[in-house]
Amino acid sequence: VTARIAAVTGASRGIGRATALELARRGHRVFALARSVDDLRDLAAQAERERQAIVPIQLDLADEASIARAVQAILAATDGYGLDILVNNAGYGQLGPLEEVSVDKFRRQIEVNVIGPFAFTAPWLPLMRARRTGWIINLSSIAGRLATPFMGAYNASKFALEGMSDALRLELAPFGIHVVLIAPGPITSHFGDAAMETSEESATSPYAPYTKRWRGARRGSDLFDRSPDLVARTIAIAVASSHPRPRYTLTVPARAGAVARRLLPDTVIDLFYRVAMGLW
Ligand SMILES: NC(=O)c1ccc[n+]([C@@H]2O[C@H](COP(=O)([O-])OP(=O)(O)OC[C@H]3O[C@@H](n4cnc5c(N)ncnc54)[C@H](OP(=O)(O)O)[C@@H]3O)[C@@H](O)[C@H]2O)c1
Numbered sequence: 001v002t003a004r005i006a007a008v009t010g011a012s013r014g015i016g017r018a019t020a021l022e023l024a025r026r027g028h029r030v031f032a033l034a035r036s037v038d039d040l041r042d043l044a045a046q047a048e049r050e051r052q053a054i055v056p057i058q059l060d061l062a063d064e065a066s067i068a069r070a071v072q073a074i075l076a077a078t079d080g081y082g083l084d085i086l087v088n089n090a091g092y093g094q095l096g097p098l099e100e101v102s103v104d105k106f107r108r109q110i111e112v113n114v115i116g117p118f119a120f121t122a123p124w125l126p127l128m129r130a131r132r133t134g135w136i137i138n139l140s141s142i143a144g145r146l147a148t149p150f151m152g153a154y155n156a157s158k159f160a161l162e163g164m165s166d167a168l169r170l171e172l173a174p175f176g177i178h179v180v181l182i183a184p185g186p187i188t189s190h191f192g193d194a195a196m197e198t199s200e201e202s203a204t205s206p207y208a209p210y211t212k213r214w215r216g217a218r219r220g221s222d223l224f225d226r227s228p229d230l231v232a233r234t235i236a237i238a239v240a241s242s243h244p245r246p247r248y249t250l251t252v253p254a255r256a257g258a259v260a261r262r263l264l265p266d267t268v269i270d271l272f273y274r275v276a277m278g279l280w
Contacts (some may be wrong), residue, residue, distance in 0.1 A: 001220040003027045003028055003029065003180055004028045004029070004084035004085055004239070005028070005029050005031075005078055005082070005083050005084050005085070005106075005148070006023045006028045006029065006030050006083065006085035006086070006239070007030070007032075007033060007074060007083050007085070007086050007087065008020040008030060008031070008087040008089055009033045009034070009061065009087065009088055009090035009120065010034055010091060010139075010147065011032035011040065011043060011054075011136070012032075012034035012035070012036045012039035012040050012043065012188045013034075013189060014187070014189030014190055015089055015139065015187060015189060015232065016034070016090060017032075017039075018227075018228035018229050018231065018232035019045055019087055019089060019226070019235050020032045020043060020047075020054055021050075021054075021232070022045070022229070022233060022235070022236050023051075023085070023087075023232075023235075023236060024047050024052035024054050025050065025052055025075040028085065029053055029055075030052075030053070030054045031054075031055050031056075031057050031074055031077070031083075032044065032055065032056050032057070033058070033059035033070055033090070034058070034059060034090065035058065035060050037058050038047075040056030040058075041056055043050075043056065043095055044056050054108045055077060055229060056145060057070050057073050058070070059120075060116075061090055061111070061116025061117070061119075061120065062112050062116060066203040067116065067119050067120050070120070071120070071123045081127065082123075082124050082127035082128070083124045083127070083128070084128070084131075084133065084134055084135065085134070085135045085137070085141070085239050086120075086121060086124055086134075086135070086137065087137045087235060088117035088120065088136070088137065089111060089137075090112070090116070090117075091113045091139060091157070092109075092112060092191070092194045093111070093143075093151065093154040093191060093194070094106070094109040094153035094157075094195070094198045095151060095153075095154070095196065095197045095198050095199040096153070096200070096201060096211075097149070097150055097207040097210075097211065098152040098153065100200075100201065100205060100207065100208075101152070101153050106153050109154065109156070109157050110156065113155075113157035113160075113161060114157050114160045114164070114209070117161065118164060121168075122134075123137055128135050128172075128175070129172075129177065132175060132176035132177075133176050134174075134176070134177040134178070134240045135176065135178045135180065136165075136168065136178070136179045136180070137180045137182060137239065138161055138164075138165045138180070138181050138182070139177070139184075140158050140162050140165070140175075140181045140183045141154075141158050141183055141184060141185075141254075142183055142184070142185050142251075142254035143158045143260065144159055144161060144181075144183060145159075145162065145183065146257045146258070146261050147159070149209075149210070149273060149277060149279065150207075151203060154195075161181075162181060165179050165180075165181050166181075166246075169246060177247075178238075178244050180238045180244045180246065180247070180248065181246065181247045182231060182234060182247075182248050182250065183248065183249045183250065184226075184230075184250040184251055184254060185224065185226075185232070185250065185251030185252070185253040185254030185255075186190065186225045186226070186251060187225065187226055187227070187231060187250075187251070188222075188225045188227055188228065189228055195218055208277065210277065210279055213277060213278050214277050217277065220258070224251060224253050226250070226251050230250060231250060234248050234279070244263045260272075
């Protein structure tokens with residue numbers, strides 16, 4: 001395997017952490033980025049025990065100055081080489097009926113999940129183009145193809161990421177740079193807890209009876225949850241290939257959702273969710 005230089009955002013936990021370790025184990029030099037430096041140091045220490053190199057760098061995707069500092073830190077550490085592999089993984093899910101999501105919270109969701117990855121991708125492209133090689137891996141979700149009630153802000157962010165990635169893949173094809181979407185279903189991580197923290201629902205909300213039922217339905221559904229290692233291994237396969245697939249859809253529920261989206265009319269999908277979630 002050719003050793004390459006990789007950066008993984010959101011590497012302090014969950015899918016990003018598993019991906020940083022997986023890429024390091026496969027011999028790549030990995031920059032691990034997130035806001036919580038303590039968690040990144042812990043990851044770097046784990047890598048060191050395994051005799052792998054992971055370099056922690058602080059990054060807040062909602063902060064342009066932080067993005068610029070992270071880019072400079074990687075350029076300095078690589079003598080201006082930049083990256084071969086960028087994994088745009090960091091992100092979170094803003095929950096709640098759209099009527100009750102504040103404009104500020106909606107804006108922050110788009111900032112972290114869409115504009116941040118956009119801003120953190122552009123600086124590497126001239127360097128990748130000059131070498132005529134590179135991999136941009138964007139973490140979408142089945143929520144980027146199939147919208148569900150009470151996740152509308154998150155859906156908006158992942159649909160946007162998908163559109164941006166599909167266009168970018170075509171634009172960069174002549175320059176030998178691969179753009180890949182990873183669309184998992186439920187993965188065991190901090191994601192669910194982080195999402196719950198974003199919702200500030202009151203018991204008097206007109207949506208309360210519906211969101212209560214929705215929460216109940218979600219609780220019973222961890223049967224299909226898979227480990228972040230599944231995603232990490234898939235990303236490792238994509239970056240080892242000179243012809244990666246445009247999109248990797250992972251887990252049974254995500255595959256079923258993607259097929260349903262392709263084959264069924266909107267009215268049937270709406271009916272399914274309305275019946276399943278009692279939205280009458
Ligand atoms: N888990 C799932 O079921 C699932 C399914 C489909 C897609 N995904 C997608 O997979 C990606 C990773 O999620 P996960 O499940 O691994 O969740 P997680 O365990 O909550 O990890 C999220 C990571 O993103 C980082 N992050 C959050 N806000 C950030 C910000 N403003 N700037 C920089 N980093 C930030 C967090 O680190 P800090 O807090 O330290 O910054 C953390 O490392 C996300 O894009 C998510 O949408 C997850």
